[in-house]
Structure formats: structure tokens, C-alpha cells
Amino acid sequence: MERTSHWQAVARFAAGAAMLAIGCMPGGDAGPPFKPVASIHDLMHDVIYPHAEVVWDSVGTVIDKDGTHEIRPTSEQEWERVMQSALTVAEAGNLLMMEGRAKDAGDWMLHASALIEAATLAVEAASDRDAEAVFDVGGAVYNACNNCHEKYWEKPPSAMRP
Ligand code: HEC
Known part of the structure; x- marks a missing residue:
């Protein structure tokens, strides 16, 4: 017992x-x-790039034969779209940090963080309806893309806009 x-x-x-x-x-x-669905290539090509383009294309200056035209979001709906895209780019920075995507735990994380930071400023600029600020932080977003590409993208970033 x-x-x-x-x-x-x-x-x-x-x-x-x-x-x-x-x-x-x-x-x-x-x-x-977590179940990553997109490769880094897909994430760049189908999520990050098209949404960064929405932000970049939303403000600027076009000069043609009729003179100089300022491009600005002209409706609430257009501003919303800029915000949505900036938010998508910002959160995509987190997706780049996921295990299986991150190339290392050092510089890769810093570049992804820089993207999040710049895109978050774009979200704020768009929610302030501040076209000048969207233009300025658009440049910071572009630099965040480029800085990572210089180190981690093997071929020259010819697919990127100038
Ligand atoms: C943390 C690093 C990192 C950041 C930040 C980053 N990229 Fe990339 N990107 C890469 C890598 C790595 C590749 C190469 C992927 C491959 O071909 O497998 C790439 C490739 C690309 C490509 C090529 C995809 C194709 O069609 O072959 C585009 C377009 C692109 N990135 C756009 C962007 C844009 C726009 C941003 C900023 C808004 C950005 N990337 C930010 C790492 C980054």
C-alpha cells in the first residue's frame, strides 16, 4: 500500500x-x-513600396508649360489615404523585424526602427493635414529605405524612384 x-x-x-x-x-x-506570409521581396514590392509611393506622390511640385503646380491632397478622403499608407509603412517596419525576416539582430533592427520612426512622423504630418511636413518626412522615409538597401540589398536599388 x-x-x-x-x-x-x-x-x-x-x-x-x-x-x-x-x-x-x-x-x-x-x-x-506568427506565420509570415510574404517574403522580404514581396513585402517590399507589394506592401512597403506601393504605400511609400502614396505618401511621396501626395505632395510635391510639378512644372509644365502652364507653369508651376503644387500637388496637395485636396479632400479628406485623400488625406485619409496618405495616413493609411504612412501607417502601413510604419507597421511594416515591425514585420521586417520578425524572426525569419530579420537578417541580424543589429543594424537590420536599427534600419527597420528608422523606417518606423520616419513613417510615424508621416502619419502625424498627414493627421495634421500639413503638406509641407509630409514632404519633409517623405525625404526621411526615403533615406530610411536607402540606408538599409545600401547594406542589405545586393543589387543597386534601380527599381526605386530617384
Ligand atoms: C530593414 C531593411 C530595409 C528597409 C528599411 C527597406 N528595405 Fe527595401 N529591401 C530590403 C532588402 C533586403 C531588399 C532585397 C529583397 C530581396 O530581393 O530579397 C529590398 C528590396 C526592395 C525593393 C525591390 C523589390 C523587388 O521588386 O525586387 C523595393 C522596391 C524596396 N525594397 C522598397 C523599399 C522602400 C520603398 C522602403 C522604404 C519605404 C524600403 N524598401 C525599406 C531591405 C529594406
């Missing part, structure tokens, strides 16, 4: 230890079960 309870106790202890071990195993409590 005593013997049986001893082995029952051992079994219970073993089960408890196994559960503790599972809790410490990768995948046990390693955080949310």
Missing part, C-alpha cells in the same frame, strides 16, 4: 516535471504563433 503510493507520487512528480519542461521549450511559451 505504502509502496504503491510512493510510485504514484513519483509518477505525479515526473508528470509535473515534464509539463514544466514543455513550458520552457521553444514553442511552448515562445510568444504568438
Whole structure:
């Protein structure tokens, strides 16, 4: 009788230890079960670039035979669109940091953070309906793209706008 309870106790202890071990195993409590869908190439080509373009194209100056034209968002809907795109670029910086995408834990993270920071300023500029500020931070966003490409994109960034 005593013997049986001893082995029952051992079994219970073993089960408890196994559960503790599972809790410490990768995948046990390693955080949310992220499932990256896009490759870095796809993320650049289909998410980051098109949305950065919306921000860049929203303000500027065009000179043609009729003179100089200022490009500005002209409706609430257009301003909303700039905000949505800036927000998408900012959050995409986080997607670049995910395991499986991040190329390293050093400079890659700094470049992705710089993108988040610049794009967040673009979100603020758009929500302030401040076209000058959107133009200025558009340049900062462009620099954030370029700085990372110089280090991590092997071919010259010819697909980028000048
Ligand atoms: C943290 C680093 C990083 C940042 C920030 C970054 N990129 Fe990239 N980008 C890359 C890498 C790496 C590649 C090469 C991907 C590949 O070909 O696999 C790339 C490739 C591209 C491409 C080429 C995709 C294709 O069609 O082959 C475009 C376009 C691009 N990036 C746009 C942008 C824009 C626009 C921004 C800023 C708004 C940006 N990237 C910010 C790392 C970055």
C-alpha cells in the first residue's frame, strides 16, 4: 500500500516535471504563433513600396508649360489615404523585424526602427493635414529605405524612384 503510493507520487512528480519542461521549450511559451506570409521581396514590392509611393506622390511640385503646380491632397478622403499608407509603412517596419525576416539582430533592427520612426512622423504630418511636413518626412522615409538597401540589398536599388 505504502509502496504503491510512493510510485504514484513519483509518477505525479515526473508528470509535473515534464509539463514544466514543455513550458520552457521553444514553442511552448515562445510568444504568438506568427506565420509570415510574404517574403522580404514581396513585402517590399507589394506592401512597403506601393504605400511609400502614396505618401511621396501626395505632395510635391510639378512644372509644365502652364507653369508651376503644387500637388496637395485636396479632400479628406485623400488625406485619409496618405495616413493609411504612412501607417502601413510604419507597421511594416515591425514585420521586417520578425524572426525569419530579420537578417541580424543589429543594424537590420536599427534600419527597420528608422523606417518606423520616419513613417510615424508621416502619419502625424498627414493627421495634421500639413503638406509641407509630409514632404519633409517623405525625404526621411526615403533615406530610411536607402540606408538599409545600401547594406542589405545586393543589387543597386534601380527599381526605386530617384
Ligand atoms: C530593414 C531593411 C530595409 C528597409 C528599411 C527597406 N528595405 Fe527595401 N529591401 C530590403 C532588402 C533586403 C531588399 C532585397 C529583397 C530581396 O530581393 O530579397 C529590398 C528590396 C526592395 C525593393 C525591390 C523589390 C523587388 O521588386 O525586387 C523595393 C522596391 C524596396 N525594397 C522598397 C523599399 C522602400 C520603398 C522602403 C522604404 C519605404 C524600403 N524598401 C525599406 C531591405 C529594406
